[in-house]
Amino acid sequence: MAPKVDYVHCDGCKVCYNMCPMDIYGWDETTNQPVVAYPDECCYCGICELDCPQWCIDVEMPASAWQGWDKAKVPLVGPRQGTIPDRAVQAEGEIKHCEACGDEITGELTRKVIRGIPHHFCSESCYVFYRFDVPAPDRLAIYEALTVPVKLPTSQA
Amino acid sequence: MKPKDASHEIIETDVLVIGGGLAGSMAAIKAHETGADVLIFEKAALRRSGNAGKGMDHLPIVVHPQLTTTPDEVAERSLIGVEGLVNPTLSHLLAREGYYRILDLRDYGVEIGQKDGTLNFVPGSLELGKKHTEARWTMIFFRGADLKLKLAKEVRRRGIKVVERTVGTRLLTDNERVIGATGVNVRDGRFVVCLAKCTVLTTGGAHRLYPSPEEGLTNYYCPTNCGDGHAMAYRAGARLTGMEFIQIQTHTVDLPPGPRPHGFFVILVSETGEDLLKKLDMKGNLLRAHARAIRSEEKQGRLAYWNTDQMSEEAIGFWRLGMANENPICLKYLKEEGLDLGRKPRQAKYRVYGLLRSISGPIVNEKCRTSLEGLYASGDLINSSAMGGATGAFVTGGQAGKMAGQYAAQVKRGHLDEQQIRQEKARIYASYNNEEGLPPLVVEEKVKALLAEYAGIEREEAKLKRAWELLTEAETELIPQLSAKTPHDLLRAVEIQDILTVAQMHLQASLARTETRLSPFFYRVDYPEQDDAHWQKAVIIQQDGGKMKVFSAVPTNWMEGE
Numbered sequence: 001m002a003p004k005v006d007y008v009h010c011d012g013c014k015v016c017y018n019m020c021p022m023d024i025y026g027w028d029e030t031t032n033q034p035v036v037a038y039p040d041e042c043c044y045c046g047i048c049e050l051d052c053p054q055w056c057i058d059v060e061m062p063a064s065a066w067q068g069w070d071k072a073k074v075p076l077v078g079p080r081q082g083t084i085p086d087r088a089v090q091a092e093g094e095i096k097h098c099e100a101c102g103d104e105i106t107g108e109l110t111r112k113v114i115r116g117i118p119h120h121f122c123s124e125s126c127y128v129f130y131r132f133d134v135p136a137p138d139r140l141a142i143y144e145a146l147t148v149p150v151k152l153p154t155s156q157a
Numbered sequence: 158m159k160p161k162d163a164s165h166e167i168i169e170t171d172v173l174v175i176g177g178g179l180a181g182s183m184a185a186i187k188a189h190e191t192g193a194d195v196l197i198f199e200k201a202a203l204r205r206s207g208n209a210g211k212g213m214d215h216l217p218i219v220v221h222p223q224l225t226t227t228p229d230e231v232a233e234r235s236l237i238g239v240e241g242l243v244n245p246t247l248s249h250l251l252a253r254e255g256y257y258r259i260l261d262l263r264d265y266g267v268e269i270g271q272k273d274g275t276l277n278f279v280p281g282s283l284e285l286g287k288k289h290t291e292a293r294w295t296m297i298f299f300r301g302a303d304l305k306l307k308l309a310k311e312v313r314r315r316g317i318k319v320v321e322r323t324v325g326t327r328l329l330t331d332n333e334r335v336i337g338a339t340g341v342n343v344r345d346g347r348f349v350v351c352l353a354k355c356t357v358l359t360t361g362g363a364h365r366l367y368p369s370p371e372e373g374l375t376n377y378y379c380p381t382n383c384g385d386g387h388a389m390a391y392r393a394g395a396r397l398t399g400m401e402f403i404q405i406q407t408h409t410v411d412l413p414p415g416p417r418p419h420g421f422f423v424i425l426v427s428e429t430g431e432d433l434l435k436k437l438d439m440k441g442n443l444l445r446a447h448a449r450a451i452r453s454e455e456k457q458g459r460l461a462y463w464n465t466d467q468m469s470e471e472a473i474g475f476w477r478l479g480m481a482n483e484n485p486i487c488l489k490y491l492k493e494e495g496l497d498l499g500r501k502p503r504q505a506k507y508r509v510y511g512l513l514r515s516i517s518g519p520i521v522n523e524k525c526r527t528s529l530e531g532l533y534a535s536g537d538l539i540n541s542s543a544m545g546g547a548t549g550a551f552v553t554g555g556q557a558g559k560m561a562g563q564y565a566a567q568v569k570r571g572h573l574d575e576q577q578i579r580q581e582k583a584r585i586y587a588s589y590n591n592e593e594g595l596p597p598l599v600v601e602e603k604v605k606a607l608l609a610e611y612a613g614i615e616r617e618e619a620k621l622k623r624a625w626e627l628l629t630e631a632e633t634e635l636i637p638q639l640s641a642k643t644p645h646d647l648l649r650a651v652e653i654q655d656i657l658t659v660a661q662m663h664l665q666a667s668l669a670r671t672e673t674r675l676s677p678f679f680y681r682v683d684y685p686e687q688d689d690a691h692w693q694k695a696v697i698i699q700q701d702g703g704k705m706k707v708f709s710a711v712p713t714n715w716m717e718g719e
Contacts, residue, residue, distance in 0.1 A: 061486070125482050128302055148277070150276045
């Protein structure tokens with residue numbers, strides 16, 4: 001088991017090659033695309049899959065004791081390197097809401113260019129939910145129910 | 158390239174930081190603030206390296222303005238159970254400065270708290286000593302999936318030089334003062350020499366001593382943290398301590414690693430649903446109590462479970478947030494496998510991941526200076542306190558960087574000893590010149606299997622002595638056979654030599670401590686009782702004339718004398 005690269009969509013940006021903490025990628029200068037040179041050393045951190053702007057890496061998790069028996073593993077047909085969720089893209093000039101959680105973006109914007117199209121999130125964490133197409137939990141409701149709010153002083157002592 | 162006659166470049170700087178994780182980034186920033194010229198050697202890529210590369214969403218804060226606890230109280234409390242094993246002045250430093258390093262993070266653009274500045278504390282642990290019997294901190298929760306990205310941005314913004322894909326291999330010395338280090342570029346095999354006024358080691362814990370739980374190099378921690386800093390410090394003559402304690406983590410059997418359930422209001426229960434910690438009257442460090450409880454059930458032929466079936470909707474959402482922030486790929490796994498987090502209880506298990514971080518490592522004083530002049534250290538690497546974690550990395554990293562910067566302002570660069578460089582080149586490139594031989598990972602598997610068989614959780618003298626013989630054999634017979642075909646293999650060949658050195662220290666320290674302490678982190682089958690009369694002190698290891706010298710001392714005598 002190791003990362004699988006979808007060479008059709010890969011545009012040779014080198015993010016996977018540059019970011020991999022375990023240095024498992026090599027670079028094929030003739031095709032200008034990555035090769036999984038050291039598959040045995042993959043630690044399944046998923047950084048390449050998460051950072052790939054073309055969504056063309058699929059880190060296959062090892063079959064192991066984690067394997068759930070809640071539901072039989074569904075065999076996946078064809079390449080499963082992320083089909084981008086079909087959602088309305090906001091025009092760059094009037095970005096108001098996070099595409100993952102729907103909250104209004106008031107602070108710094110997290111901008112991700114995915115297959116050439118800019119997408120906007122209120123944080124990197126929200127992008128994670130978007131990436132794996134799972135609904136983001138209602139963060140503020142969770143905070144309200146489970147944490148104690150403490151006001152942070154505005155300046156250092 | 159013919160590495161035998163490879164030339165090398167010499168880079169000059171004021172402060173060299175080896176390792177660009179949380180502690181390394183903070184050390185570099187704080188050293189830079191003193192006006193020093195700073196350079197980072199990073200084994201991988203600064204944006205995504207170290208334990209927090211995937212993200213990091215919780216920080217223990219020990220003292221903050223809203224809490225009436227004083228640093229003294231916290232420092233005192235943080236020593237419970239680890240008296241004699243950690244330096245109390247560092248516990249005090251962590252208690253005093255943790256909060257202010259977190260405010261720094263906010264300045265670097267990390268989303269600490271809500272937009273209006275509200276922090277979210279996990280309740281229960283907010284009141285020290287209320288929920289967890291010996292609670293040592295309050296935990297703040299934030300969205301930190303991009304923590305490392307933001308830190309890396311700040312490092313770059315300040316113009317700190319970063320040499321990526323370069324692994325530090327040896328500290329250079331001039332009359333017992335550390336004056337820089339050598340490194341190897343793992344992409345092209347280039348040899349790099351950095352001549353610095355002082356050096357900060359921030360290479361993280363030694364987490365690659367025992368076999369990986371799954372395929373390849375999987376690890377709960379970042380597998381790049383193999384103990385190279387421990388080995389470098391040892392070879393340069395620094396003192397290390399706590400090398401006998403192992404790091405254990407508790408998990409669920411059928412979920413991928415990632416945030417562990419106990420942080421999300423889940424408790425450990427027996428097969429019949431009883432609260433195990435209450436039933437067994439386990440107190441103290443939660444991780445240790447959980448591991449002991451699971452082991453205790455195991456010994457009686459029973460399984461232990463996390464009561465995840467009792468989780469509220471909010472708690473499940475909180476766990477999912479935790480996964481998104483700390484190990485995003487968990488979300489994909491859950492989705493693909495059709496796993497439902499809160500549906501049923503999950504079986505609990507524990508695993509060994511190398512040495513106990515923040516306990517095992519070089520000794521440092523309150524300035525985060527090691528026993529060698531010109532060598533500072535911080536983060537998971539050092540013996541700091543039982544608390545450590547990300548806040549520990551920021552506090553000790555900040556302190557080491559600041560002190561290193563101040564020291565650098567007062568001294569001149571040392572003189573390079575060409576012989577040290579020649580020796581190191583010969584050592585590094587030996588495997589590169591071996592066309593036929595053992596791939597580094599094969600040797601690594603052997604060493605790990607050996608440790609799992611002869612050391613591990615249940616240690617005893619006869620087995621430890623046999624392991625020492627076998628390791629010595631491995632060093633003399635397997636290491637010369639190492640064969641690296643590519644510069645990348647060179648990295649693994651360097652790492653296995655470091656892992657072996659750390660393993661040797663681990664065995665010697667385990668043999669020296671003739672008692673059981675912090676079980677199951679250190680459990681001697683032949684000495685199952687805790688012996689406070691003789692052993693409320695640390696086992697210290699230092700290289701002396703090429704031999705491993707082992708002795709014990711109380712924290713006040715750590716830096717010199719025996």
